Amino acid sequence: MPPTLALKPISSDRFRLLTANLNEKTGRLSFKTEVHSLAGNLVPPYVPISYTWFGPPTPDDTTVDSADGVIPQSFPDQVIVDDTSVDVTRNLANALRRVVQREWPLRAKQLGLKRRLRLWCDYLCIDQTNSTEKGEQVQNMTKIFGSASKVVAWLGTPPDDEEASCAMQLLSRLTATYKENVASGKGWAADIYKKHHDIWPSHSDWSLKAWRGLEALFKARYWSRGWMLQEITAENGTTFLWGDHHFGTDEFSMVVTMITELQNFPQFTDIIQIDRFCVGNIYLLMTRRKGPDQEESFELLRLLSLLRSAECTDARDKVYAISGLAKDVEIIPRYDRYNESGVDLFLNTAVSIIDVMHVQEALSYVFVPYTEQQRRICQPPIPSSWVPDWRLRTHCQKFTGGDFYTAGGPRWSCKASVAGDELQILGFRLDTVASLSVTYETEDPTYSVIQQWREILPRNGVYKLTGEEMESVFVTTVVADCILTNSVSSRGARADFEFLERARETMDPDMTSQRARMQAALGICLGRRLCVTRAGMVALVPAATEIGDSVCVLQGCGRCHVLRLEPDGVKGSYVGETYCHGMMDGKGTAQAYAESRKPVSFRLS
Structure with a gap:
């Protein structure tokens, strides 16, 4: 990283702002720093800029992997701050110019900011050489964004401006359609397909370009940025800038909601490929954005799970970027934040989760x-x-969460403890993995996963279960908690799946929620494989499982776990949770543990 500003130290309750000036002749940006207090109502109006280190990939962007993240090594642009030339990434320079040169004159009156423009961006307003200050300012991040007049998010420049222009027109059309149908609470996808067929992606060159533009919008690097969580949940809303285009949080959240539904239908996904997980994460955050009718905070573990798919320049920000949003933030260990490695931070966070919450809450995310x-x-x-x-x-x-794969029965006591980097917990070995299927990695799990594994398992040594018996065990194992297979109206697993497929093909709006639940249940197969133990028990296990690993019950956990034990049967390593047929129940595992006469104190390193 190049030399940064020689900034004077500030106390933890203060922060810096930039006053902007743009030289119209040279295009050179210059700024002056100001220091303001975060306390009280004396902070002048300002606009924080949310951005990524990089925009669309260019030859100028070079990085190096470090122990704590991906660090940019190329800073091909410059801005002037306090009469000092500062090297910045091209994407940050573009964001600053867009706001100062074009967005500010257009939006200042609307935002009520009649004075000179004040900006905030992390790279120029935080001393990057002072780890103590970085830690203090990270703690203030929620307040910095929450107190702003408006948040501006720079998504970068679109790869095709014509498609981007069409996408903005489509965004307006989709928003209008959403508002027309919001009273019914369902049927948006069917309404677009049947009543507004002109905006369906296959209808015309314009509609296809518009949807291709939205595809590109969701592929922007910004959506994978860890700190995005702070910005798009800001109480005052966010203005998104995409090249010369802009749109607001409310209209974008409507479109995200509609795309979430559209992705349940092949008529859409066969043409337009928008990442399900990206849309799902944005949807979750936007529907729970801070406001009078929304929840004001999230669970820490849920936020950590969201950040798994995000990019952070500093790996430690996988934890710190969500600290201001978590209602159980006290779980995060307190110390000089940026003076300890990411590996140590993850270890200390896991220990805190075990101490404050429960050992299973930590193990579920391994x-x-x-x-x-x-x-x-x-x-x-x-x-x-x-x-x-x-x-x-x-x-x-993960197996826990929602209505799927949640262990029943009361939570029973757990006596797990941590000594150094070793987890000590009572339990016993239930069985040994005898054979394994291949890992299931398709992006669109459907009923075909059952048919595929029925063919795969015999070839991988699973000979005890074949044909309809295999299908029956698989359904009761993997789809045990789906409402259709357990409901009185169920006509059997195969009939239910075929019924859902027909509803999907006809875009029946009444089946949308049921289809989504079945899709989510089958999605649990991704990154996992089926196994059969020596005693004939069927289980859904992590992809890293090996033949000879042990399926174990751990005290206080409602699910079974795969351990890789050493010959002494005590020491070993943790592999992951498993969904065992006939054992996925809190009472079931508790009873199995109570009947065991030889509990072992496992020592997992």
């Missing part, structure tokens, strides 16, 4: 890398296998 690419991301490795590594961008769903 995902052991099983490909070379995943292992490269997790370097240096965390020495403790039971600690969630938030650097790993995985879409593997």
Whole structure:
């Protein structure tokens, strides 16, 4: 990173703002820094800029992987701050110019900012060489964005401006359609398909260009940015800038809601490819944006899970970027934040989660890398296998959450403890993994996953279960909590799936929620594989599971777990949660533990 500003130290209750000036002849940006107090109502109106280090990939963008994240090594542009030339990334320079040169004159009157423009951006307003100040300012981030007149989010420049212009027209049309149908609360996708067919992606050159533009919008690097969570949940809303185009939070949230529904239908997904997880994360955040009718905070673990798919220049921000949004923020360990490595931070956070919440809450988020690419991301490795590594961008769903795969029965006592980097917990070995299927990695899990695994399992040594018996066990194992297969109206697993597929093809709005629930249940297969134990038990296990691993019950956990034990049967490493047929119940595991005469104090490193 190049030399940064020689900024004077400030106290933790103060922050810096930039007053802007643009030389019309040279195009050179210059700023003066001001220091203001965050306390009280004396802060002048200002606009914080949310952006990524980089925009669309260019030859100028070079990075280097470090122990704590991906650090930019190329700063091809410059701005003037306090009469000092400062190297910045091209995307930050573009964001500053867009706001100062074009957005500010257009929006100042609307925002009621009649005085000179004041901006805030992290790179220029925080001393990047002072880890103590960085930690203090990170704690103030929610207040900085929450007190702003308006937040401006720079998405970068679109790859095709014609498609982007069409996309903005489409955004307005979709917003109008949403408002027309909001009273019914359903049927937006069917309404677009049947009543507004002219905006369907396959209808005309214009509609296809418009949807291609929206595809590009959702592929913008901005949506993978970790600190995005702070900005788009700001109480005063966000103005999104995309090249020369702009739109607001409210209209964008309506479009995100509609796309979430459209992705349930092949008539849409066969033409337009928008990442489900990206849209899902944006949808969750926008529908719970701070306001009079929204929740004001999130659970820490839910936010950490969201950030798994995000990019952070500093890996430690996987934790710190959400601290101001978490209602249980006290779980995050307190110390000099940026003076400790990301690996140590993840370890200390896991220990705090176990101390404050429950051991299962930490173990549920462990995902052991099983490909070379995943292992490269997790370097240096965390020495403790039971600690969630938030650097790993995985879409593997956890078994707990919502109405799916939640253990029944009361939570029973747990006596887990941590000594150094070792987790000690009572439990016993239930069985041993005897055979495994391949890992299921398709992006669109449907009923075909059952048919695929029915063919795969016999070839991988699973010979005890075949044909309809295999299908029956699979459905009761993987789709055990789906409402259709458990409802009185169920006509059997195959009939239910075929019924849902027909509803999907005809875009029946009455089946949307049921289809989404079934899709979510089958999505649990991604990144996992089926196994059969020596005793014939069927389980859905992590992809990193190996033959010979142990399926165990751990005290206080309503789900079984896969451990890789050493010959002594005590020491070992943690592999992940497993969904065991006939054991996915709090009472079931508690009873199995109570009947065990030889509990073991496992020592997991």
